[in-house]
Amino acid sequence: MASEETTATSPATSPASPTATPAPHPGPSTAGPSTGSAGSAEKHAPTRAWATRLVVVGIVLAALNLRPAITSLGALLEEVRDGLGMSGTLAGLLTSVPPLCFAVFGVMAPRFARRFGPSAVVCVGMAAIAAGLVIRPFIGGTAGFLAATALALMGIAVSNVLMPVIVKRWFPDRVGSMTGLYSMALALGTSLAAALTVPMTDALGGRWQTGLAVWAVLAVVAVVPWIPLVRDRSAASAAPEHVSATVRHEDAELRITRSRTAWALAVFFSLQATAAYITMGWMPQIFRDAGVPAGEAGVLLAVTMAMGVPLAFVIPRVATRLTNQGPVVLVLGLCGLSGYAGLYLAPAGGAWVWALLLGVSNCAFPLALTMVGMRAKSSAGVAKLSAFAQSTGYLISIPGPLLVGVLYQHSGGWGLPIALMAGLMVPQIIVGTLAGRNRTVEDEVAAKAAGAAGTA
Template sequence: MMGLMASEETRTVETRTAMSPTERGRATAASTPETTPSTGRTRAWATRLVVVGIVLSALNLRPAITSLGALLEEVRDGLGMSGSVAGLLTSVPPLCFAVFGVTAPRLARRFGPAAVVCAGMAAITAGLLIRPYLGGTPGFLAASALALMGIAVSNVLMPVIVKRWFPDRVGSMTGLYSMALALGTSLAAAVTVPLTDALGGSWRSGLAVWAVIAAAAVLPWLPLVRDRGAAPAQRQEATATPEPQAPLRITRSRTAWALAVFFGLQATAAYITMGWMPQIFRDAGVPAGTAGVLLAVTMVMGVPLAFVIPRVATRLPHQGPIVLVLGACGLAGYAGLYFAPAAGAWAWALLLGVSNCAFPLALTMVGMRARSGRGVVQLSAFAQSTGYLISIPGPLLVGVLYQQSGGWGLPIALMAGLMVPQMAVGFLAGRDRIVEDEATR
């Protein structure tokens, strides 16, 4: 990544060298403090800091959820939760993402995206640290909501930061961000149970330990908190060609709606998987530690694929074929869970891991379906907030069906059934359309 930054600086030097003397004179006369060598070094330093901040932030956007999934049975017993209340607990993440994510654009305009993400990481740290020790289900839910609030605003603003700071590398930077997110997700799923055992067997310590990594993610954003302006690339674009300011009514765009529904259905599948898949395997006779590792396998599939899929997607005029391939893997994985959950556990975990890579694909399409920075902000907030609203009933319904039926047949059938419309709307969202063109007609 540092090599990429260096090559970018080299291209800038080459461009200046290629200018005629007259052009160089005009550029010097019209220069601003942004073009001075010292400011150029500061800008390069800030860009590298943004890369570090993106990676560390992405690492912390899922451990609050997958660490809980690995210890859900222990948390239920410790807090006296029923299956329905546990289903409500697994529905809290999308609810918080929908409610708080919609506030992200307004907060970013007022305080700057870096400041909002910094505050989000601080909220994650506080929520993870205090939620195991507040006592009782209401306190646990409230502290979880605090952490999820921080995740929500950071979820929405990550594509915005990528578009602002790296407009010519949306695919690769989205891939890097998605890869770090998948790594954090799988790491929490895999090591939470062993960490809990090493810390004395207390599920409270096993959940609270993830606050340490969240605290580290606050640090890279602190020097950028006061930077409320546009990123370097945006300032250059604004000087050269101002963006049209026609009213953008995002709800008029069919592509925006298709992307929002696709985002919601893939989030439904992801949160059902993160919240319930370890329990599915445990009920089938798989040991708790192995069930956590299986969830980690599902999540870790996103590490390489989350880097590859966005890069492939940005090279295709239509992302629909990728949607269909991911959906087919999901249907195969659900069929395996239904007929032979324990016998083919590793295969089903792999297939569902591939299917869950619809998330980085959706993020990539957010950056591709909007032309301007303003459009990306609105599309990201709309698609994610609406999508997470759509995903709220899924995990809760799975918990209710599980408790009422006493088995996993009906919940798995529901998961498989939802995959079909996900493939349909994802295919529509993958068409080569621009939301600004649709929304301003």
């Protein structure tokens, strides 16, 4: 964190400001006209340092909590169905609840952030996740279970939207590395919940209620680092982004829907989310229907998900070093096309290769988050773009997994569903390339407004 500390203290130690030079002994007996400024400079430096470190810890812990509520339920879905007496149709609709909640609640995140601050909203989001995870296994009844799940997903939705905002505000010169760290933690949390929920359930007595509720502990821990950031207002002012009144006015007037890049990013987000949910929901069944043993099919899905852990850190760093992220979009898309082609032609023969290729392709998610941070100038612009891209994207992605199930049921095989999955990769490459161009939504909206004014 040395670079942030240096940046924060450099105005106070500048040769051009001799009165701000700290006195050797800044006690009361030596206080002179210059010590007030010096004391404030000395106080600001450690404040900036601890706040920055706390934000990093908070980002990692928050990211770890953004998927266990979903993947832990998937691991125990059969037990939950039996325990609550859910119908097969209702249990199937559970796969569409997360993107629906992300779309509905994610829209609210920028408004909450403007009123209460991003740190406060994320803190409340982590508390909502913890409360939802504790309540849902024990509330009784399907309606209560769904309501508590929605509470947890609300916390996930607002935190999803605001993570790129916090990264942009606190680390404007390290968007790639911090987005990579956040994405890697998110992928790790996803994989851990999928792999450990069943063993932990068995170790804790075999009750599915306990196996689901135990993940609330991680969410409670994630609340802790955000509390000082909410309570200490100096931490908020220590964030490195100092925006002029003119820029703040422009942010307030920013009509994000008038940006072509915003729409391209939203569609790209929707297509990568569709591919991810289809993979998580249906890939094991594809392998099992091809003759792969059930245990091996589960391991193949774990391998696909685990690919996101290292690549989620690498891809954003690579993306931020490029002025145009189109080539990265193309590589990920080609991996997806190759993986689906393999599933179509020889699903069992090259199962491990196809799992690896689809795992690489699913890393379009951290790339999309990185582009959100790069396609807007300020944290307020990132908040609007993140909310629009994620909410619109998740809304569009809802029918995907359901459509695959319908095609599978009516066609009697996986040929048509796999062809659909592969076909969706083509528009994903196209809109991703458009979203990866070196431009910002603010400039696009301003240019359109200027053009409209010129023709008026």
